[in-house]
Every structure is written in structure tokens, then in C-alpha cells.
Amino acid sequence: MFSNTEDSKTKLSELGEFGLIDHLTKHFSIQQSSTLKSIGDDAAVLEHKDPIVVTTDMLVEGIHFDLSYSPLKHLGYKAVMVNLSDVYAMNAKATQITVSISCSNRFTVEALEELYAGIHHAASLYNIDVVGGDTTSAIKGLSISITAIGTAKKEKITYRSGAKPNDLVVVSGDLGSAFMGLKVLEREKEVFKVNPNSQPDLEKYTYLVERQLKPEARKDIPELLEKLGVLPTAMIDISDGLSSEIIHISKNSNVGANLFEDKLPMDPALIATCEEFELDSTTVVLNGGEDYELLFTIDQKDYDKIKGNPNLSVIGHITEAKEGIHLITRANQKLPIQAMGWNSMDKEEN
Amino acid sequence: MFSNTEDSKTKLSELGEFGLIDHLTKHFSIQQSSTLKSIGDDAAVLEHKDPIVVTTDMLVEGIHFDLSYSPLKHLGYKAVMVNLSDVYAMNAKATQITVSISCSNRFTVEALEELYAGIHHAASLYNIDVVGGDTTSAIKGLSISITAIGTAKKEKITYRSGAKPNDLVVVSGDLGSAFMGLKVLEREKEVFKVNPNSQPDLEKYTYLVERQLKPEARKDIPELLEKLGVLPTAMIDISDGLSSEIIHISKNSNVGANLFEDKLPMDPALIATCEEFELDSTTVVLNGGEDYELLFTIDQKDYDKIKGNPNLSVIGHITEAKEGIHLITRANQKLPIQAMGWNSMDKEEN
Numbered sequence: 001m002f003s004n005t006e007d008s009k010t011k012l013s014e015l016g017e018f019g020l021i022d023h024l025t026k027h028f029s030i031q032q033s034s035t036l037k038s039i040g041d042d043a044a045v046l047e048h049k050d051p052i053v054v055t056t057d058m059l060v061e062g063i064h065f066d067l068s069y070s071p072l073k074h075l076g077y078k079a080v081m082v083n084l085s086d087v088y089a090m091n092a093k094a095t096q097i098t099v100s101i102s103c104s105n106r107f108t109v110e111a112l113e114e115l116y117a118g119i120h121h122a123a124s125l126y127n128i129d130v131v132g133g134d135t136t137s138a139i140k141g142l143s144i145s146i147t148a149i150g151t152a153k154k155e156k157i158t159y160r161s162g163a164k165p166n167d168l169v170v171v172s173g174d175l176g177s178a179f180m181g182l183k184v185l186e187r188e189k190e191v192f193k194v195n196p197n198s199q200p201d202l203e204k205y206t207y208l209v210e211r212q213l214k215p216e217a218r219k220d221i222p223e224l225l226e227k228l229g230v231l232p233t234a235m236i237d238i239s240d241g242l243s244s245e246i247i248h249i250s251k252n253s254n255v256g257a258n259l260f261e262d263k264l265p266m267d268p269a270l271i272a273t274c275e276e277f278e279l280d281s282t283t284v285v286l287n288g289g290e291d292y293e294l295l296f297t298i299d300q301k302d303y304d305k306i307k308g309n310p311n312l313s314v315i316g317h318i319t320e321a322k323e324g325i326h327l328i329t330r331a332n333q334k335l336p337i338q339a340m341g342w343n344s345m346d347k348e349e350n
Numbered sequence: 351m352f353s354n355t356e357d358s359k360t361k362l363s364e365l366g367e368f369g370l371i372d373h374l375t376k377h378f379s380i381q382q383s384s385t386l387k388s389i390g391d392d393a394a395v396l397e398h399k400d401p402i403v404v405t406t407d408m409l410v411e412g413i414h415f416d417l418s419y420s421p422l423k424h425l426g427y428k429a430v431m432v433n434l435s436d437v438y439a440m441n442a443k444a445t446q447i448t449v450s451i452s453c454s455n456r457f458t459v460e461a462l463e464e465l466y467a468g469i470h471h472a473a474s475l476y477n478i479d480v481v482g483g484d485t486t487s488a489i490k491g492l493s494i495s496i497t498a499i500g501t502a503k504k505e506k507i508t509y510r511s512g513a514k515p516n517d518l519v520v521v522s523g524d525l526g527s528a529f530m531g532l533k534v535l536e537r538e539k540e541v542f543k544v545n546p547n548s549q550p551d552l553e554k555y556t557y558l559v560e561r562q563l564k565p566e567a568r569k570d571i572p573e574l575l576e577k578l579g580v581l582p583t584a585m586i587d588i589s590d591g592l593s594s595e596i597i598h599i600s601k602n603s604n605v606g607a608n609l610f611e612d613k614l615p616m617d618p619a620l621i622a623t624c625e626e627f628e629l630d631s632t633t634v635v636l637n638g639g640e641d642y643e644l645l646f647t648i649d650q651k652d653y654d655k656i657k658g659n660p661n662l663s664v665i666g667h668i669t670e671a672k673e674g675i676h677l678i679t680r681a682n683q684k685l686p687i688q689a690m691g692w693n694s695m696d697k698e699e700n
Binding site (some may be wrong): 028033036037040041042043044045046047051052054055056057060061062063064077086089090092096098099100101132133134136137138139140141143145147148149150157159160161168234235236237252259337 | 386387390391392393394395396397398401402403405406407408410411412413414436437439440442446448449450451452481482483484486487488489490491493495497498499500503504507509510511585586587600
């Protein structure tokens with residue numbers, strides 16, 4: 001034991017599986033009228049009038065997160081966001097999640113409480129119920145597997161496949177920041193390894209780091225589009241990078257696309273930090289992942305409805321499939337867009 | 351390389367995440383009319399008229415399975431069964447699953463194909479659709495996280511909480527065999543360690559080993575009960591052992607129970623193998639887990655409807671809560687039943 005605080009930590013084995021789930025979920029309340037039965041039986045029971053959407057994502061320690069700079073509470077929050085983002089990308093409302101966690105005995109009850117505090121915070125803020133869970137041991141590391149359920153009227157559900165030539169390509173928020181937040185955190189980790197007494201001044205990177213560690217899913221965008229009377233023709237969330245996602249929409253819709261470099265939404269902190277790291281900000285915006293913004297296409301007749309909205313940027317338009325997928329640069333060059341994704345970009349640089 | 355066959359194995363990185371999911375799920379067809387959209391968008395889209403039940407379970411290498419004696423195809427099959435069993439325990443019909451897998455690079459594409467072949471086989475046989483998936487790297491080991499969805503009319507859904515005094519306690523199939531199958535496999539593993547050339551004769555343990563490695567979920571029981579016109583008052587699946595499950599029903603229903611030792615269903619192979627291992631078969635039946643049989647209670651008036659059915663055994667009756675939960679032995683002793691579960695029993699013995 002290195003400190004007194006360690007003495008007061010509780011081993012997972014002291015509670016056992018059932019005790020642990022009860023303990024971790026006892027503060028969770030039910031907010032959705034569609035939840036007939038939550039945790040506590042062989043299965044949850046849900047009653048939805050409209051079709052449901054179901055999506056699942058697993059986050060694995062050492063692959064998707066690094067606990068040396070990711071606080072457990074943020075990690076719990078992010079694990080929920082990653083899944084809700086997929087629900088919103090169907091133009092649906094998220095309603096329930098199930099959470100499965102496996103972890104080695106290096107994690108204490110208090111550590112899992114932190115993780116669940118983040119999950120609970122996300123569930124409260126986004127008005128979703130945690131209706132099922134499984135907590136199990138692992139030989140090594142921490143994994144979080146979440147399944148999210150949402151609902152939408154059948155005619156509102158938006159697939160990747162509905163984009164048509166001349167549709168406008170729209171994106172919410174700004175892009176690339178989560179990737180640069182990761183770059184900043186990785187640099188600080190290296191500095192810390194060399195000098196554990198360093199006091200990093202991360203203040204100017206606050207926005208970028210927060211985008212990486214505690215992203216928000218765009219619950220507001222389907223709501224906004226509903227209010228504006230806009231039904232997107234295709235939609236996807238940006239988890240792997242803009243290039244990868246526009247290629248998914250193009251392939252699934254059998255169309256092409258032109259995106260305009262000067263329209264890509266970037267935060268000033270992103271531009272400054274790209275300069276500092278000597279990275280091209282357009283490359284980061286195209287290939288940096290984990291922004292969890294929504295990329296969608298709309299019919300041109302809906303342009304006036306979204307025009308000037310600070311949450312939305314029109315970044316291009318859909319073309320015929322044979323025209324391919326291109327970026328029109330500031331210098332008016334036409335460059336083919338290829339899938340890279342942030343994993344690939346990471347590999348190139350490391 | 352130790353052999354030529356190894357040369358022809360494909361590294362996971364050769365396919366990439368999207369390629370891998372496409373590759374592994376390309377043979378999966380849609381069988382349920384409630385599946386509007388399966389794999390290939392941000393989320394699956396399902397349309398169920400009746401309420402849905404949702405359950406999730408994670409299997410972790412080194413905790414829930416040992417690849418030294420569990421073939422990957424069987425493992426995939428079992429991972430599906432574990433989840434379907436929870437759906438049937440709600441007296442519901444299973445319709446869809448999502449599958450998330452994380453594994454280290456010691457697994458090849460061919461290994462995951464085996465795993466998915468088992469999942470596919472289970473899905474075909476049990477008439478369910480695999481509608482979502484996530485495949486990701488891990489630093490170490492293999493984890494399988496499955497979420498199962500089912501549906502039932504609201505008035506048919508059976509909880510753990512509906513048992514009433516004088517109800518009969520019924521169990522499907524026989525119990526304890528999966529646990530003894532595990533004992534046999536563990537013994538053979540030890541023998542193999544000492545003498546890798548040993549040729550174990552497992553023939554007389556075939557039933558027990560199959561119950562452990564390739565269990566079947568009791569899809570037929572809700573169908574049978576429907577046909578017989580029996581609505582159980584409470585139901586649970588036997589994953590942790592009969593003791594643990596009758597305690598769950600008793601606590602959730604606020605009742606007690608008497609179970610009769612001479613009524614506990616045991617396979618002849620179980621009895622013989624317990625003798626060989628010098629284990630008490632009643633203890634194994636009460637505390638051995640992973641049988642995935644269904645334990646349920648019915649009103650006495652329904653007794654005639656199930657009487658003599660070879661799939662069902664009446665093993666006791668429900669009492670007032672104050673009477674507690676007891677086993678009435680063959681010698682007519684009344685012993686209190688305590689939760690142990692197979693994990694605890696395992697620990698005691700090892």
C-alpha cells in the first residue's frame with residue numbers, strides 16, 4: 001500500500017456479481033414511459049409504439065482509451081455518447097441502453113463507481129434509461145460494451161442510402177478537434193514520462209481535450225431538423241472521420257460528392273494547434289475521428305430552412321456516382337477523397 | 351511457423367474493421383419480418399407490434415471459457431444460447447441479436463470465421479437475425495458481448511415476481527450435467543498437461559461435455575406452455591444453479607419454497623460421473639450452473655396440463671415467505687437452501 005486512501009478501497013470480490021450490479025445501478029431512475037421493466041429480471045421489457053433502432057459499440061482499454069489520461073467518469077460518459085450518436089444518426093430519439101463491463105481485479109469498486117457515475121450522468125442529461133447490465137471479471141483490462149435503443153416514426157428514420165444528386169451536404173458543429181485533443185494528450189503523456197513533476201498548461205487546449213475525453217452526441221440535431229421541418233435524405237455520424245463517412249453515404253446511396261475545403265467547419269483552437277503541431281488542418285478535419293458530429297444530406301429546397309443556423313454548415317453537394325468523391329481546395333483543385341480514418345492516420349504518424 | 355497450415359492463416363489487420371464485419375456476416379440472411387434494416391447502417395431498425403424484451407451478456411476468455419477445450423464454433427453457439435435463454439425465461443420469442451467481439455491479434459480471420467460459424471448456426475436453428483455487430487481489437491484475449499431482443503404479448507410476459515403460495519415449482523430438462531461436463535474437461539486438461547500424448551476416452555461423458563460446451567436454450571418451453579394453455583406465474587433461467595434461481599424467484603415474489611430431493615431431474619450419466627468424482631449429485635444439481643434450463647412456477651389448477659410431460663418435472667411448491675426456502679431430503683430432512691452458484695462451488699473445490 002502506498003497511501004492511506006488505498007486502504008479504504010473495496011475489492012470487487014467483496015460485493016460479488018449481483019451485489020455489484022445492484023450497488024452500481026441503485027441510483028438509476030426510470031425516465032422513459034416506454035420502459036416497463038428495467039434491471040432486475042432475466043430481461044428488460046420495453047414498449048415502443050414506433051419502430052426501434054438498435055446499435056452496439058464496444059470500447060476496449062489500450063485500443064479505444066488510455067486510462068493514464070482518460071478519467072473513468074469521462075470514459076463512462078463517452079461510452080454512452082458513442083452509442084447515442086449512432087441512434088441520432090438514424091434521425092431517432094434515444095431511449096434506453098444496456099451496459100456490459102468486464103474488468104480485471106486491478107479495478108476497485110470505487111473505480112467502477114466512477115465509471116458508472118459518468119454513465120449515470122450521461123443517462124440523466126440525455127434522458128435515457130439504463131435497463132440492463134452485466135458486470136464480469138476479466139483476466140486483463142477494462143471493456144465496456146453498450147447497446148443503445150431508440151425510436152422514431154418509420155417515415156422519419158434516415159438511412160445512409162437516401163442521398164440524391166444535387167442534395168446539399170451538411171455537417172453539425174466543427175470537425176477535427178477530438179483528434180487534435182488526442183494529439184495534445186499523447187504529447188503530455190510523453191512529457192510526463194520524462195519528467196513526472198511537469199505541470200502541463202493545457203488551458204489553451206481545453207476545448208480540444210474536452211472534445212476527445214468528453215464528447216457530446218448531437219441529440220439536438222434531430223430535434224432541430226424536426227422543428228425546422230427538414231427531413232434529411234441520408235445521415236451518418238462522424239466517428240471515423242469525414243472522408244470515411246462521406247464515402248459510406250456515397251457508396252450506400254450510389255452517388256458522388258463534392259466537398260469544399262473553405263466550407264469545412266474548424267474551431268480557432270484547432271487551427272492554432274494544427275499550426276503548432278505542423279499538421280495540415282484540412283487533413284485533420286477530413287481524417288480525424290471521434291467528433292460524433294452528424295453528417296447529412298438535404299434536398300436543395302430545404303436550404304432556406306437551415307441557412308445561417310450556427311449549428312450547421314453546408315460543406316458540399318451530392319453528384320452523380322460516376323463523378324466520384326472529391327474535395328475542391330481553396331486553390332480550386334479537385335482532389336479525390338479516400339478513406340483513411342483516424343486509426344490509419346495515427347499509424348502513419350507514429 | 352510450426353506447420354504449413356499456419357502459413358495460410360489470414361491476419362485480422364489484412365481485412366480492417368469494415369472488411370472484417372462484411373466478411374463475417376455476409377452469409378447471414380434475414381428471417382424475421384420485424385427486421386426492417388439489419389447490419390450496414392448506423393443502427394438496425396426493428397418493428398415489433400408487441401413489447402420487446404432486451405437482455406445482454408458478456409463472455410470473457412479465461413473467466414467464462416477456456417479455449418484449450420472449447421472449440422470456437424461451439425463457443426459462438428453457446429454465447430448466443432446464453433442470451434436467448436434469458437429471452438425465453440421471460441416467456442418471450444427471441445427475434446434478433448447484436449454481437450460485439452474484441453480479440454487480440456493472436457486470433458486469425460479463420461478463427462473468427464469459426465466463431466461466427468457457430469453464431470450463424472445458432473441464429474439459423476433458433477430463427478433469429480443477427481442485426482448488428484462490432485468487431486474490435488484487444489490487447490489480450492477474446493470477449494463476446496451479445497444483446498438479445500425478443501417479443502411477447504404484454505399479458506404473456508413472465509417475471510420473477512409472480513409466484514404465489516401453493517404454486518407448483520417446475521423445471522425443464524435435467525440439471526447438473528453442464529457442471530459435471532466442465533469437471534470432466536478440467537480433469538482431461540490436467541491429464542493432457544502431464545502427458546500430451548494421452549488419448550482420452552470421453553465417450554461415456556459425451557452428454558455431460560455437450561451440455562457444457564454446446565448447451566441449447568429452451569425455445570421449446572414457452573411454445574409448449576402456449577400450446578398447453580399454461581401461463582407460468584414466475585420464470586427464470588438456470589444459469590447460476592437451481593439454489594440461486596429459486597432464491598431469486600422467492601425474493602422477487604416475496605414467497606418461500608420447498609423443493610424435494612427425490613424429484614430433482616438427473617441424467618443417468620450425471621449420477622454415474624458424480625459417483626466417479628465422489629461428488630454428491632444433489633449438491634451438483636442445486637449449485638452447478640450453466641444448464642440453461644427454465645425454472646418456473648404454475649398455478650396448481652394447471653397441473654393436469656403438464657402432468658407426465660417428459661420435458662417437465664414438478665420439483666416442489668411455493669410457500670409463504672416466512673417459511674423460508676428448503677430442500678426436503680430423501681430422508682425427509684428439511685434443509686435450508688442457500689445461494690452458492692457454480693462459481694462459489696468451483697472455488698471451494700479448487
